[in-house]
Amino acid sequence: MAGKKGAGVLELAVLGLLHEAPMHGYELRKRLNTLLGMFRAFSYGSLYPCLKQLLAKGLIMEDRPEEGTAALALQSRRSKIVYKLTAEGKERLQELLTEAGPAAWEDEGFGVRFAFFSHTRADVRLRILEGRRSRLEERMERLRAALARTRERVDQYTLELQNHGLESVEREVRWLNELIGRERAEQELASRTSDDKPREMDR
Amino acid sequence: MAGKKGAGVLELAVLGLLHEAPMHGYELRKRLNTLLGMFRAFSYGSLYPCLKQLLAKGLIMEDRPEEGTAALALQSRRSKIVYKLTAEGKERLQELLTEAGPAAWEDEGFGVRFAFFSHTRADVRLRILEGRRSRLEERMERLRAALARTRERVDQYTLELQNHGLESVEREVRWLNELIGRERAEQELASRTSDDKPREMDR
């Protein structure tokens, strides 16, 4: 609970990907951008400094392929640097994936969290999905209100834009509804299996 | 063509809104956020500096309500400051709305341009819509490829995310197709009306 701040999408994404498999920066960036391609794209200019920083924090470690065992090659020979999570890194990742607050359901962070949902506790998943949904429902309301006002002022394009925006949000809400339904069903199934045990909401 | 750079969404949005009607900062921000609510939300911390900067560039001017005609009130009395476009401001706005390059169809800038499409030349509108579409089609291809690869690795949630992303993009492409169709129809109609006149693409 000490001065831990910042976090950021990138940090989480890197930790998450490295948890799946050790990787070097270049590859990491590619995986990053295919994973989150529909939201954003990171550049090397942000990735490498981030790695450096994670290294300094002891959350990841380098795995430089040390070439010919002995003292042959001097320390030059720049080569691929494979990164992997340390124990603290895994802990940190788990911690990030467990927090179910605004950071997890705002536009910024939701995508990444969702991408790593299979490493997230079931109850946290549900809370994040619900948080996201109510966030979008708010937006929907505001959008509907805006639309009602715009309809009178008849700027055809603004109307078209807001309408398309509204439909997008509505669509995402429907998607979330389905996901939440599935999660609930699974949870119920799970609790019915472990049956009479006195509760114990995970963790 | 001299050292004009930066621009930015905010500048365009402010010019666009002020073109519709003079306004003070606070109101401007609200209009801004209902207009572009589904993309982003600006804070005062960026709006006021932007206004200051536009003022310095001579694109907008203040309209301080000068109270009781004469030298009564000393120069204190801070009050609402209504901004409006200058001649150069209108020119600049027109210039911004006429450029049909990447800036106009990337995620960042597309929304704002579209919102002000009714002040944009018909041919420019079409080019921007087409630019946007091909941008999204690229993304679609990459997304489809990513999906194909993900399907084998069976992370259920990643798959779900990418799938939803793909569908969103496909939906936007269909939307654009429709808009482009309408624009084309209108253009044809217009050219058939003015018929044998040697061209003169609007404005």
Added chain:
DNA sequence: GTTTTCATGTAACCCGTTACATGATTCA
């Protein structure tokens, strides 16, 4: 053997936010 792609990194910069400070106006 040269071009392309892989691979790592840095420095300058930009756009925007957060948090704060201040004051006027409206309304209970």
Added chain:
DNA sequence: TGAATCATGTAACGGGTTACATGAAAAC
């Protein structure tokens, strides 16, 4: 008269990009 909201502003900071520099490995 005190609280809420309207209204304007600033300083510190942050997270990211662009453009650049460098070099190894693969492809042609």
